Amino acid sequence: MDKIETLDALTGATREAVVHLLYRMADDELIIGHRNSEWTGHAPILEADIAFSSMAQDEMGHAQAYYEILHALGERDPDTLAFGRKPREYRCASLVCLPKGDWGFSLIRQFLYDAAEQVRLTALAESSLVPLAQLTTKLRGEEKYHMMHGRTWVLRLGNATTESHAKMQAALDRAYPHALGLFEPTEFDETLAQAGVCTREEELQKQWESAVAPVLDDAGLEVPDSARPVFGGRVGKHPPELAELLNQMQMVYSIDPAAKW
């Protein structure tokens, strides 16, 4: 597979496919980062609050890094991409749009999400697109910690008490179909795979299922076997909660988009 050494070397259909991939990854990171930041000051204990908030910042940092690549590819500047778009212009999956729910739901969501991100980053570390491979290699340490964090929490709450187990199972039942939506097939998958930029979504999904299943099993949680994936996010069709989130997130920015901070 020929390496694509620079962003400038991206052309035609491959370039278009990479732009779509980056929007998907960046928007997922931005929105789950915002959702998790809603726990800041509200998590069950101070230590958990700090760790979860810090991870939310990690995700937003990843989003910014992807938006910067998009900007280098001719898209608008990172702030405008984060704060200046309408809901239908976002390419995030429904999983990240859902309200934060209870602590168990946010932990399960973050765990399922981080496992997906880890699978994707592992694939992208071998990407033919060198600048993307270099960036994702840098981000993998943070994601590794996120997985350790998620695994530790899921195992404990899954196995702690009848009440905690029931809450975690309910959270998993709700989150799982949306988590499958992270791997929504797109019209760009074939181009990305052919160019060696990114593994096909269905293959990533299989790797993800192999990654999350043993942890959920150790936590005494059952994957809902009738889960049907919730698609639409990758083509801009979102649950109404995204518009509500964006209204809040963009409130200050929209007062004066040109303000300097």
Place this chain on the structure above:
Amino acid sequence: MTDTQWPVYEVFHQQARGEPHMHVGSIHAPDADMALILGKEQYCRRQACVNIWVVPHEAIHATAYENDDIFIRGTDKSYRESWGYQTPKTVRATDGGTADDG
């Protein structure tokens, strides 16, 4: 007053391999694994770190402050101080930083 929260763990971090672990604070956690997970963000998100230790607070045995006079030197003991024996950085680097600097 009874502490109704999770047990306290003392956190020690290491800024680079071979350096000593330094006490940086304490953390509440239900067990050691969770203390490592939470301690990492609590104490290592702003500074260099390659390793952390967590130790149950009750595992630590301490002197009593009422006995702090035991640390006062009754006579001149400056001959014990090692400030006159500077170890060049190059020497410390060649032993891999693992030697006991005393």
